Amino acid sequence: MKLLSVNLGRSKAVDYTDAPSGRTGIDKQPAEGAIRVAAPGAKGAAGSGLAGDEVCDLRHHGGDDQAVYAYAREDLDAWERLLGRPLANGSFGENLTTSGLDVSGAKIGERWRVGPDLLLEVTSGRIPCRTFQGHLGEKGWVKRFTQQGVPGAYLRVIEPGEIRAGDAMEIVHRPEHDVTVALQFRAxxxxxxxxxxxxxxxxxxxxxxxxGARKYLAKSARHAARVGEGPDGVRGLNRGQVGGRP
Structure with a gap:
């Protein structure tokens, strides 16, 4: 498993984003040399994430739980075949383009060591947006990306460090549950x-x-109460039906 490239985005004005600033940093390009990745609360850092990577819409991007975005080169290659066009590293706005790692098959809570120091933890899949569609210039892209179900992974920074293209990657912790990035994305x-x-x-x-999961459970519980179902999902019996008698 290897880090093929570290990709950084510079803010620029575009006409295809709904960000209040009208700017986006999705057009990420491979960077040379060592790039510092900060953890939450790091002294002198604007926030957790990659130094030099500009995030323009904090409503939906960035933050400690989406500090780093990774996408597998193998999945980019598959998209190249589907779209009939080349896709360079960073084309999907990913910070890390990886090789040999099943990114969308990673489990939530899985931890990756990148280089000698950086430790990342998988939190969720990437939800496509209008900016992503405009950046790629593919009609109906949001729907198509969603249907394919290969979203790549957002990660939080557990231990900071410097990384560079060519660094080794290692899965150092894989949880026992079965909640993968792809499953979370579908949910x-x-x-x-x-x-x-x-x-x-x-x-x-x-x-x-x-x-979202807790709201869904609460809504389901309210619905069950309205239709008279018990906690096991069995519809409640009327008083005259106890014992199966009318």
Whole structure:
């Protein structure tokens, strides 16, 4: 497993983003040399994430739980075949382009060592947006990306460090639960009945997914109460039906 490139984005004005500033840093390019990746609360850092990588819309991007975005070169290659066009490292706005690592198959809470020092933890999959579609220039891209179900992974920084293209990557912790990035992505996009299963990932799960799962459970409980179902999902019996008698 290897880090093929470290990709940084510079802010620029575009006409395809709904960011309040009208700017985006999605056009990420491979960087040369060592890049510092800060952890939350690092002295002198603007926030956790990669030094020199500009995040323009903090409503949906960046923050401690989405400090780093990774995408597998193998998945970019598959998209090249589907789209019939080349996709350079960084084309999907990813900070890390990886080789030999099943990024979308990673488990929530899985931890990766990148280079000698950096330690990252998987939190969620990437949700496509209008800016992503405009950047690629592919009609219907949001729907197509969602249907493919290979979102890449957002990660939080557990231990800071410097990384560079060519660094070794290692999975140093893999949780026992079965909540993968791909499963989390399907649960929050196309298969919301899967939301409760995400809670098995515990505290490693992105807070927005935790909130979504809890709201889904609360809504299901209210619905069950209205139709008279018990906690096991069995519809309650009327008083005259106890024992199966009319």
């Amino acid at each position: 929050v996009t196309t298969e919301r009945t899967l939301l409760p299963s995400l809670l098995a990932a515990g505290d490693a799960l992105h807070p927005e997914s935790v909130e």
